Amino acid sequence: MTLPRLSVKFDTRAEPLHKRAPSHDENGKPLSDFMMLIPGLRDKPKYLIDNAIQDVHIVLTHFDHAVVFAEFNLKLNLLWVSIRPIQGIRFEIASAIQEHVPGAKLVSHI
Numbered sequence: 001m002t003l004p005r006l007s008v009k010f011d012t013r014a015e016p017l018h019k020r021a022p023s024h025d026e027n028g029k030p031l032s033d034f035m036m037l038i039p040g041l042r043d044k045p046k047y048l049i050d051n052a053i054q055d056v057h058i059v060l061t062h063f064d065h066a067v068v069f070a071e072f073n074l075k076l077n078l079l080w081v082s083i084r085p086i087q088g089i090r091f092e093i094a095s096a097i098q099e100h101v102p103g104a105k106l107v108s109h110i
Helices: 046-062 089-100
Strands: 007-009 032-037 067-073 078-083 105-109
Touching: 032 089, 046 067, 046 089, 078 089, 089 105
Parallel strands: 007 067
Antiparallel strands: 032 078, 032 105, 067 078
8 A cells, every 4th residue: 555645735625634644554553643833834925835845845755764644734834744653753853844944843743
């Protein structure tokens, strides 16, 4: 099974995230999740939004061994990331995102 890597959500009519985000990997092992906010991003000029999304994408590709799914909801300024349960990886990814996207905040992890 091929799992999605990154999507950017602009349409609020899509099915709920819990139906799109995988809870298990291709081998049936449970995944872990975390969320990050990028406050005020949706109100910035389009080129800054594009730059931030591109920066997040670049960071996530450096962690492609761990990231299974990621979605950025621009309306909510919310990044959801589903990852393989690797010790400390969520904090490594979140720190890397914060380094490249100033103002990004880790708000929840499971």
